[in-house]
Amino acid sequence: MSRFVVCALSACLFMQFTAVGRAGKFNRILNVGDAAPQFDSLKGIDDKSRSIASFKSAKVLVIAFTCNHCPIAQAYEQRFIKLSRDFKKRGVEFVAISCSKLDIDNLDAMKAHAAEHGFNFPYLYDPEQTTGKAYGATSTPHVFVIGSDRKIAYMGAFDDNENADKVEENYVIDALTAVLAGKTPEITETRQRGCPIQYEK
Numbered sequence: 001m002s003r004f005v006v007c008a009l010s011a012c013l014f015m016q017f018t019a020v021g022r023a024g025k026f027n028r029i030l031n032v033g034d035a036a037p038q039f040d041s042l043k044g045i046d047d048k049s050r051s052i053a054s055f056k057s058a059k060v061l062v063i064a065f066t067c068n069h070c071p072i073a074q075a076y077e078q079r080f081i082k083l084s085r086d087f088k089k090r091g092v093e094f095v096a097i098s099c100s101k102l103d104i105d106n107l108d109a110m111k112a113h114a115a116e117h118g119f120n121f122p123y124l125y126d127p128e129q130t131t132g133k134a135y136g137a138t139s140t141p142h143v144f145v146i147g148s149d150r151k152i153a154y155m156g157a158f159d160d161n162e163n164a165d166k167v168e169e170n171y172v173i174d175a176l177t178a179v180l181a182g183k184t185p186e187i188t189e190t191r192q193r194g195c196p197i198q199y200e201k
Contacts, residue, residue: 023136024136024155024189025189026155026156026189026190026191026192027136027138027155027189028136029133029134029135029136030135030136030152030155031152032152032153032154032155032188032189033151033152034151034152035150035151035152036052036061036063036135036144036146036150036151036152037131037134037135038051038052038053038134039051039052039097039126039130039131039134040052042097042124042125042126042131043107043124043125044122044123044124044125045107045110045111045114045115045119045122045123045125046122050095050122050124052150055093055095057091058091058092058093058148059090059091059092059148059180060087060091060092060093060145060146060147060148060153060176060179060180061092061093061095061145061146061150062083062092062093062094062095062143062144062145062146062172062176063095063096063097063135063143063144063146064076064080064094064095064096064097064141064142064143064144064158065096065097065098065099065131065132065135065137065139065140065141065142065143065197066080066096066097066098066140066141067098067099067100067102067105067140067195067197068098068100068104068105068109068110068113069100069102069104069105069195070140070194070195071195072139072140072141072162072193072194072195073140073141073194073195075162075163075164076141076158076162077117077119078117078164079158079159079164080094080096080119080121080141080158081117081118081119081120081121083172083173083176084120084121085120087176090180091180092176092180093121094121095121095122095123095124096119096121096122096123096124097123097124097125097126097131097132098110098123098124098125098126098140099126099127099129099131099132099137099197099199100140100197100198101127101129101198101200106125106127107125110123110125129197129199129200132197132199133199137192137197138192138196138197139192139193139194139195139196139197140194140195140197141157141158141192141194142155142156142192142194142197143155143156143157143158143171143172143192145172145175145176145179145185147179153175153178153179153184153185153188154171154172154175154179154185154187154188154189155188155189155192156171156189156190156191156192157171157190157191157192157193158171158172159171159172159173160190162193169187171187171190174186174187175187175188
């Protein structure tokens with residue numbers, strides 16, 4: 001085997017190792033500390049288009065990939081509403097994004113669902129699924145806490161139990177509290193749980 005081939009193979013292996021090394025334990029795309037992927041022109045239930053720059057004044061940005069139809073996502077909706085209400089005065093913005101291609105999750109259905117359940121946060125529609133892919137989102141819900149430096153501070157599950165009465169670990173709230181205090185969250189990544197996001201190739 002020529003020296004050129006050996007070097008080429010070594011370079012390939014190094015690039016593969018580096019790519020794998022950068023991914024999180026439960027995320028094949030992002031790791032904690034990575035810059036939050038940009039998104040642009042996602043239409044919301046208020047018919048306004050938003051980008052990540054729309055939230056530039058937020059001290060902390062929380063992005064939750066969710067949808068209408070998933071019962072696990074539905075179980076978290078009131079917790080999303082409470083978080084948005086409780087932390088807004090502290091400079092935290094909460095935004096939900098749906099990448100689902102199902103008719104039950106289209107923009108009109110999202111508007112009706114949000115109105116019925118009293119959503120108090122932007123709910124954006126990404127029918128191209130580019131945002132979910134960029135964030136490595138795999139389930140609904142899949143949550144990302146993004147600091148003022150717009151880097152990932154936490155990613156994974158919202159908490160440790162879809163039954164609100166049995167929650168013992170409030171991962172997202174604990175991460176928010178730490179980041180707002182200028183600290184690194186004690187837990188920075190957990191396994192996301194919920195209905196799988198069906199991506200079209």
